[in-house]
Amino acid sequence: MGDWRVSGFTEVLELGRGGQGRVVLARHDTAGTPVAIKYVSAGDREPLRHEARMLGTVESPHVARLYRLVESDEGVALIMEAVEGVTLREVLARHGELAPEAALVVLKGSLLGLAAAHTVGVVHRDYKPSNVMVPADGRSKLIDFGVAVAAGAASASGTPAYMAPEQWRGETVTPATDVYAATCVFFECVTGRRPFAGAGGHLSEEPPVADVAEPLRPLVAAGLAKDAAGRPASASAFVEELERVAEETYGDGWEDRGVRALAGAAVALAALFPLAAAGIGTGGAAGGAAGAAAAAGGAGAGGGAAAGGSAAGSAGSASAGFLAKVGGAKAIAAAGGTAAVVAASGGVAAWQAGDDGPPPRAFTPGEVTLASETIGDPSVNLAEGTVRFVRVSGHSDPAVQQRINTALHAPVDQAVADYRRFLAQAGGLGNQAVPGPARPIEMRSEVLYRGPRLLSVRYLVTVPVYAGGGRYITPKAVNIELATGRVLGPEQIFTAAALSEPKLAELSRRVPPPPADPAGGLECDYRTLTERTELAAEPLTGVSFSLTKDRLATMFTPDEHCIAYEYFKPNAVPYAQIEDLIRPEALELATATTPP
Template sequence: MSEWALPGFTELKALGKGGFGRVVLARQDGTGAEVAIKYLYAEHLADPRLVDAFRQEARVLAQVVSPHVAKLHEFVETPQGAAIVMEAVPGVPLSAILTAEGQLAPEAALVVLKGSLLGLSAAHAAGVVHRDYKPDNVLVRPDRQSKLVDFGIAVLAGETGLSVGTPSYMAPEQWAGNAATPATDVYAATCVFFQCVTGHRPFEADDREVLRNLHTHAPIPVGELPNSLSGLLTRGMAKEPAARPGTAAIFLAELEATAVAAYGHDWESRGWTRLAQRAGALLAVSPLAMLAGATMLAPAGAGASAGAVAGSGGVVAAGAGGGLLVKAGAILAGAALVGTGAVIVVNTTTGDDEPPPPPAVERVAMTADVRTRTENFGTFDFEGQFVAISGLADPVLQDRVNQALMGPVDGWIEYVRQVGTDPATDTPHLTTQAEIRRQDERVLSVRYTRTIESTQFGNRGGFSIRGVTVDLTTGEVLDAPKVFADAAATQAGATALEERLLARSPGGFCGGVPDEERRPLEPQHLTEPYTAGDGDPAVQAIFAADTVEFNVYGPAFGGPMACDHVPVVVPYAEVADLMTAEAAALLNRGGPAPTQRVDLGSFTLEVPAEWRRADLGSTGLLLARSADCVLDGCPGVRIIYGTTDEHVPGHFCDEAGAPDQVSTGAERIKQDLRPIGTKKAAYEEWRVTCSGGASFVERSWVLPKTGIIFVDAWNTPGLDRILESAMWR
């Protein structure tokens, strides 16, 4: 008995098989468009659990919209079979590249991680956790793009379930069967990043139980990465989910800052060079090689014939699967379709001999795509990316939004045109790279990285970062002056914003700038052109899904020219009170509790935003757990510096035990080694008895080589996680 095939499509190549189903490359008969079709095995059709899981994958793909995630075109279910019709990606799995290369240069590994985080960020913004991120599920394209695929076991964030996933990349909470969160995907992506750099997985074992213990308890192997990348590994592979970046978007901003600091602004271009070459070579001998000249799915208004499956902004016509098309709600059970880029359909029969007439063709919901523009202006040329939308019901509004999205590209070209170029010197090449940082029913945000390859614009050419955030209901551009109106109008408002930024950037925007040379943030830094190019302000804001991504030009605040652009990422919760009421309601969708980074000299700690630092004279300092408590008796963490003495417990009976009491004895109840960032501390717990009968447990972390002791007699919540994520200089 032959396997069921979706009517209207001709199978071209088998792409793969698994325990769940098979995937083929197919051509749609009516249009010539080539797609990937994932078929559920016929023997699974009688199992409601497996069929529902197959539907769930279609639901997830419908919700996650990103140029870094393979698109869903159609879902079809009949009594004879079920199929998911997806974008056919002309790329090769990262696993194939790793097999061929062994390991990647750090810049290339960072490129892989960045593309993956962009795809995961779109999933997290839709409330979806992938749960099975691994090299097989990352497709790398020769055109310097990557796509995330296979959401077969994805769940909504916060859902619990079986310990499913690929063991080599499973986070500790997955091994325990606990709730999946975006931090679960961050862990897996960091494991793959480690593998890209080193050529092997962070933890390896043949026995599953041994592997579980390694992921759950073994130290993070930071010593195998360059020092400049160890912070990413420490954060991304933290054992506790709360110690990792809360979303892929937050981690992405940290990656950008790390990559620029370690490898310069052109790190991404260099990273893609070798990666794209290898992807092209492997693609040439793969079943997808024919996609290099494949027909793309018909765009809106292109005259697609009946039976066409829509591409970006297209239509789905009756007959696109050989039967009755039912509205998406029948399969999605109310899931939002805004931004899905396709109408999901399901084939059904009604029990009658003749099916009822198909419903009318519907427009597809709004989609945003990264596209390429190429122009030659005689004395200079341009080839770069831009973002454009399609599918809005109001064509005037759609044009307004697209003009705003094209603004950073047009501005970059106009800048070079006005400055002028010398053909005798060289021909400047202008480029832009576009990244969608947020896309929902109301807001679209894009980050443009703009470059000029020419010695006429400096030793390293021209460089600029420009963000654009658009309100999709009005076409209005939301920038820092509009959102932070008080900071753009008054010095008091600018100072308040500066305090929030510095809390996330210990040591200043450029680090190491003496106080007498540091320049304060002023309103004009948000409103007036400062840098070269077409006039970027010294402080820009890109409004991403969970955070405000500030781009700060360091030299404007006393830093050397080498500081250039400094990213400062701040959760909405930390700056929402500085926004206009309208902007806060539109942009701030809640998030994790705000934190701050405290600079303690040789290391920094990320602590709750309400904590404060208080100096204790020669004995060290206190990280107080409450911002409004007095110093005496204030609960918090004592940090003792420069001591070579052993720690003697019991000094804090009068604070942690009871007033006016002293210690009458201490019994050690626990002793082991625990991490403080990349260092190991001698950890002890003592049961302390006070003179009035009160008792408490005092904990200490001793680092003898550094002369630092952390003392906690107040059972400080989350302290283990805080110390584990310490960043040493």
């Protein structure tokens, strides 16, 4: 299918592209409403029509909405709610495991959304962290019913890390299949890792319930039962049991605390919010994020959060023209006016510039300077220390400048969140006796590249770890498009094929770590990207990727016994050696010699 477009909308950004089609962020030409549009390569269209009709009856605040299914001779398009926020995958990658209350809130919201779909006879079949959006208000939304099927159908599709045993065997899928996947994600939220490594684990290994707190073990055991009949009878029934366990274990305020913690985690990543970054929201998204940040008292700290601010609710105000026949194409209205969204894997937060979007307007990038900030909190045993970070001043667009500086400050916010997490793991939070002497957070900053369109900064962040009295050092890369404030992480730098399974083999071969280095008689080694894939839930964790003028600069975290600054060695690969693995738009930003 070619890149055809539904008339009546202006594309702003391409959010993703894959084997099933592409997803774009667009604006309705008359109403100005932001939407996501998925263009699908559909051979037999009747199943897609049937799915849209069924999902059209879903009414749930935990499920994003499908507004229209549009058909033309060139293909099928689904016009959907554009959800402002970040994916749960992004939250877990940046913050690690969640507090139990926050993990329970994620599970509850997802189960409620799944239950709404199950009621109309639809099984999601591919529930995973990248299909859960976390807005600034901390109340998650379920997206991506792109491989959904009617309950009772056979299916072997899904994401292996979260597939139920019956999916591995190609058997009938039921609501219990989604319950299994949701429990896998819940386990990952509370432990920081997936419950099983592969098909063998899902098919034969006992659920690793000992890895979670004792009160939560019955939930994990029930949700991960090998036999679908042994799992909760429905997602709704599982919610009832979840609420009972949560209230008995964490008290009446467990849900409010969990929502606030999720809001803080999302706001810490506000630079990734696509509508705010693209400048096409109603203003509520950015305002809601700012309000949540102020109320939370710091990113990821688990303080209060302002509700709202999501662009999700604005789409209902679309004009009559939006609901009418679109450009002569045949449009099928979703019954009841709401339905689940069909989105690209990774959600609308993992977006990149589209080749056909409007060109960025002329801008003055301003000056790049170093700033300092004193951070410390005696109440949690964090000694005062001065951290240095990069900021931009004098940009011609104040809103873009704010987005840029939010992204440049994000490693500071993340360091504070990591500190609190490490302290909690050591038993320090909530106790008067905090382990060990107070120590500060440290940060080293380096501007690697300041081009006409791109700013690339690398941080080396040190956070005290009270379990064992050590420290956690990690490299952080911040690549920012100066015209828009868009952040380019690995998903926006590398092609989807380069990041695909199995094991990132080609990328790992061509982007190697530095050679091993002797350290006091010990061999300080660096795991390759392939090895990281085998050992971690997020294979790119602990590696920074920085775009410079003519090469990709990297920094790999060494083995644990070599955590010292001298073993964090920069490395670089010329673009000529990896050009086919990098997205063309990212390469263009890095190598441009003039502003847009």
